[in-house]
Amino acid sequence: AQKITQTQPGMFVQEKEAVTLDCTYDTSDPSYGLFWYKQPSSGEMIFLIYQGSYDQQNATEGRYSLNFQKARKSANLVISASQLGDSAMYFCAMREDSGYSTLTFGKGTMLLVSP
């Protein structure tokens, strides 16, 4: 079974609108972390936002927020007021804190922002 599922291969949004990128995860580990990374066409992976499994509040970083629904095992990324520069590939990832705490990535969602 996949540990991280991103069901949207691609998303389109107009500039200045909000967009939600979906991510569901599967773990039996009580302690884990969830991450979102952005990969523009240049190829470099850019860290956006982090949510710990014990965090009570949803994480926010500027225009990025993480909608964490623990019971549903979802960690959706919300981008408010989209900009053209947000066009990129977005990856959700999970770190399980037992064992070696490596990161497992989803397959990614390509976001295109149109003027």
Next chain:
Amino acid sequence: DVKVTQSSRYLVKRTGEKVFLECVQDMDHENMFWYRQDPGLGLRLIYFSYDVKMKEKGDIPEGYSVSREKKERFSLILESASTNQTSMYLCASRLGSTPSGANVLTFGAGSRLTVL
């Protein structure tokens, strides 16, 4: 800022060649990782290292080996390159394995390898 440098941005090699992909980080990070990225498959972990001279297999280690003789350098080795190893290779590092939002992976720019 932490910098992770991958020595080659683009490489073209022939089937059967031995290939070295080098990765250097400059912030004394303990942990280093090699991922490969393929369209529709996301990032998959090949090998990782928790300290000098230590290495662990990831999800797809077959056909690869690694070397970490110094803390700052983590090399990925393809002993005999094959066409199915054509891919983007991403190196990453982090301070340690402490569960913390501050302890994130920092990636290099990637090495795109084509095996003919």
